[in-house]
Amino acid sequence: MSSQKIIRWKQLPHHWDIYLFVLPTLLLIGLFAYYPAASGLYHSFFRWNGSDVSEYVGWKNYYDILISSDFWRSFRVALILGIWNVLKLIPPLATAIWIHRCSSDRVQFMYRLLFIIPMVTPGLVITLIWRNYFFETTQGYLNHFLFASGLFPYMVALDQFMGWGGIFREGVRPAWLGDPRLILPAVVIWGFPWVGSFAVLTFLAKLGTIPKEIYEAANIDGVNWWTKFTRIELPMITSSIYLMLVFVIIGTIKDAGGILLLVGMEGGAGGMATVPALFMLRKAFINQEMGAACAIGVVLTLIVLALQKLSTLLLDDNPHSWRLRMLMRPVGMIIGSVLCFLPGWLPIGAFILLVSFPYGVLTDAWRTWQAGLRERGADGRMAEPPPPREWPRPLSVATEWGLRGFKHFGVCAVLFLAFIPVYLVAIVSGKTNQQYYRSPGVPTTPFHWEHWGQAWELVSPSVANSLFISIVGTIFTLGTALCAAYFFARYKAPLHRFFWNSLLILLMMPTVANLIPLFRLISDMNLLNTLTAIILIGTATGQAFAIFVLRDFVADIPSDLFEAAEIDGANHLQQMRTIVLPLCGPILGNVGVMHFINEWSEFLLPLIIMRDADSLTVMVQLHRLSGEYIKNNGPMMAGYAIVSLPIIILFMFSMRLFVKGMTEGAVKG
Numbered sequence: 001m002s003s004q005k006i007i008r009w010k011q012l013p014h015h016w017d018i019y020l021f022v023l024p025t026l027l028l029i030g031l032f033a034y035y036p037a038a039s040g041l042y043h044s045f046f047r048w049n050g051s052d053v054s055e056y057v058g059w060k061n062y063y064d065i066l067i068s069s070d071f072w073r074s075f076r077v078a079l080i081l082g083i084w085n086v087l088k089l090i091p092p093l094a095t096a097i098w099i100h101r102c103s104s105d106r107v108q109f110m111y112r113l114l115f116i117i118p119m120v121t122p123g124l125v126i127t128l129i130w131r132n133y134f135f136e137t138t139q140g141y142l143n144h145f146l147f148a149s150g151l152f153p154y155m156v157a158l159d160q161f162m163g164w165g166g167i168f169r170e171g172v173r174p175a176w177l178g179d180p181r182l183i184l185p186a187v188v189i190w191g192f193p194w195v196g197s198f199a200v201l202t203f204l205a206k207l208g209t210i211p212k213e214i215y216e217a218a219n220i221d222g223v224n225w226w227t228k229f230t231r232i233e234l235p236m237i238t239s240s241i242y243l244m245l246v247f248v249i250i251g252t253i254k255d256a257g258g259i260l261l262l263v264g265m266e267g268g269a270g271g272m273a274t275v276p277a278l279f280m281l282r283k284a285f286i287n288q289e290m291g292a293a294c295a296i297g298v299v300l301t302l303i304v305l306a307l308q309k310l311s312t313l314l315l316d317d318n319p320h321s322w323r324l325r326m327l328m329r330p331v332g333m334i335i336g337s338v339l340c341f342l343p344g345w346l347p348i349g350a351f352i353l354l355v356s357f358p359y360g361v362l363t364d365a366w367r368t369w370q371a372g373l374r375e376r377g378a379d380g381r382m383a384e385p386p387p388p389r390e391w392p393r394p395l396s397v398a399t400e401w402g403l404r405g406f407k408h409f410g411v412c413a414v415l416f417l418a419f420i421p422v423y424l425v426a427i428v429s430g431k432t433n434q435q436y437y438r439s440p441g442v443p444t445t446p447f448h449w450e451h452w453g454q455a456w457e458l459v460s461p462s463v464a465n466s467l468f469i470s471i472v473g474t475i476f477t478l479g480t481a482l483c484a485a486y487f488f489a490r491y492k493a494p495l496h497r498f499f500w501n502s503l504l505i506l507l508m509m510p511t512v513a514n515l516i517p518l519f520r521l522i523s524d525m526n527l528l529n530t531l532t533a534i535i536l537i538g539t540a541t542g543q544a545f546a547i548f549v550l551r552d553f554v555a556d557i558p559s560d561l562f563e564a565a566e567i568d569g570a571n572h573l574q575q576m577r578t579i580v581l582p583l584c585g586p587i588l589g590n591v592g593v594m595h596f597i598n599e600w601s602e603f604l605l606p607l608i609i610m611r612d613a614d615s616l617t618v619m620v621q622l623h624r625l626s627g628e629y630i631k632n633n634g635p636m637m638a639g640y641a642i643v644s645l646p647i648i649i650l651f652m653f654s655m656r657l658f659v660k661g662m663t664e665g666a667v668k669g
Contacts, residue, residue, distance in 0.1 A: 012494065015493065018487060045061070048294075050290040077275055098411045115418070121421070127261045128623070141441065181272075186262070206236060256512055277513075452642070459643060461616075465531060477592075481547045482581075550587060550591065597647055
């Protein structure tokens with residue numbers, strides 16, 4: 001492991017050039033992250049319409065938020081969606097375990113390869129497919145499935161039994177996005193089976209660190225599949241599960257793009273799907289209450305930072321964190337009990353009670369009770385438990401083959417469900433509207449290839465814009481982030497800790513909270529409707545994650561290499577070129593692929609900044625075309641496929657590099 005070289009204040013005249021490596025990062029995050037945050041905090045105390053009206057009102061905006069039933073309703077919606085998003089981690093976890101338990105490396109690789117297409121299809125494309133083709137009332141696939149499978153009469157009976165008020169009625173097709181009572185279920189259902197690339201690959205990378213010898217020893221001891229999961233796999237991936245939980249809950253609170261695409265700025269019928277970030281955007285761009293929107297952004301930032309700090313304390317292993325966890329259980333029980341009695345908060349209260357329940361105390365009590373039931377020998381010692389029952393050989397073999405079959409059946413079932421949107425894109429892209437309405441779910445002839453040409457004409461300018469933004473933004477991000485990672489990993493200079501803490505705060509700061517002042521900043525810099533604005537903001541917001549990952553890899557490079565280079569007279573740039581770049585290749589590819597995908601899939605920021613049709617990014621163009629050309633289903637689906645292909649191809653060629661970057665720690669000295 002390399003040790004950081006300490007530079008003191010009096011040594012700065014001889015080492016000032018090291019700050020040039022972190023200067024671009026500081027300028028970017030200072031201008032496009034911290035300045036908008038400070039501007040938002042300042043304007044949150046004003047009645048401000050974003051331009052000519054600016055009247056100081058003190059804490060009135062915050063008071064109005066705290067007494068606003070709409071804000072607390074949006075926060076309740078975010079918590080409900082967060083709970084469901086936590087439950088959505090079960091399919092990717094199960095899928096990762098099934099793939100990991102495949103004994104053949106070739107089968108594992110085949111499954112990973114097959115999962116690439118459905119997993120890395122841009123989320124916006126999946127959202128548009130569900131909105132336009134699954135949730136549509138008359139020709140929607142979801143209603144087709146309910147009626148064709150014979151499940152709809154059971155849904156009607158369940159509606160009557162549960163007293164849902166006629167959500168499902170005989171002979172009436174449910175309006176999933178038009179009925180206020182079905183908006184939230186629709187938001188929960190979309191994207192099924194919810195197998196995302198980041199979650200599956202994270203779990204697989206962590207599971208890949210378990211030595212095979214542990215499984216071999218478990219097989220010799222006759223350990224069953226459930227014990228393998230609870231005693232071997234679950235302890236190893238607990239940290240990854242907690243990390244995913246934190247990302248999911250915080251992301252639900254600060255995200256607005258998916259909800260905006262699915263149900264619109266109003267949050268669907270009756271505003272039933274309004275989350276806090278969407279509530280903020282509506283305040284700013286519909287009601288023109290920029291000051292109130294900035295106050296909401298400040299509140300969201302404080303909530304996210306508090307959740308992040310709390311999760312860090314709870315996941316830490318020091319004694320103080322253990323005491324905090326012990327304190328949080330009764331506090332959570334009290335809060336959950338109170339929420340259960342508040343109107344509309346019952347699901348959230350029940351979830352908090354479920355999470356806070358002291359299961360460990362019950363487990364210990366159960367073990368103590370079982371130990372007391374055992375017979376004691378003459379010497380007063382507890383008798384050994386009876387040996388495990390050995391099943392007959394044929395039954396044991398049948399059980400083993402049954403578990404193997406169930407494992408492969410589970411993976412194939414998830415693959416089948418995940419490929420349904422991809423299958424629909426393939427067949428509908430070649431249909432005319434008449435063919436689609438007559439046979440929406442099966443291939444028909446003739447296949448109209450001309451739809452792909454029409455789709456390319458519609459999206460090709462925006463594809464070029466997105467490619468330019470993604471490629472240039474990725475290059476800038478990797479270049480500036482690697483330089484900053486070199487600074488943080490190799491040197492401990494004055495203001496080093498201040499700069500690092502600034503990056504950590506930026507990593508937790510919700511970008512959407514600063515969207516209003518950022519919009520004003522871009523307007524004042526005359527960068528509205530320019531690709532330059534998207535590239536600069538994307539580079540600034542991508543710095544924190546990239547530096548956070550790259551720093552550990554640079555720090556693990558043996559210090560002897562740098563010392564030898566310094567003896568040979570190599571300067572910082574030469575050390576970067578000859579040592580850091582070659583040894584950090586895999587992780588640079590990893591970070592680069594992730595940043596490219598994020599830039600390609602970005603929707604909310606270009607939607608607000610871009611106005612000219614020639615400058616639209618591909619995701620904004622798809623969103624607009626889905627409203628303008630929704631009746632022309634073939635070209636629309638072909639457009640979805642064209643937009644997804646670059647990400648799929650990129651991930652197919654970089655999957656080995658991506659997994660290698662996630663599983664390898666760094667260079668060993």
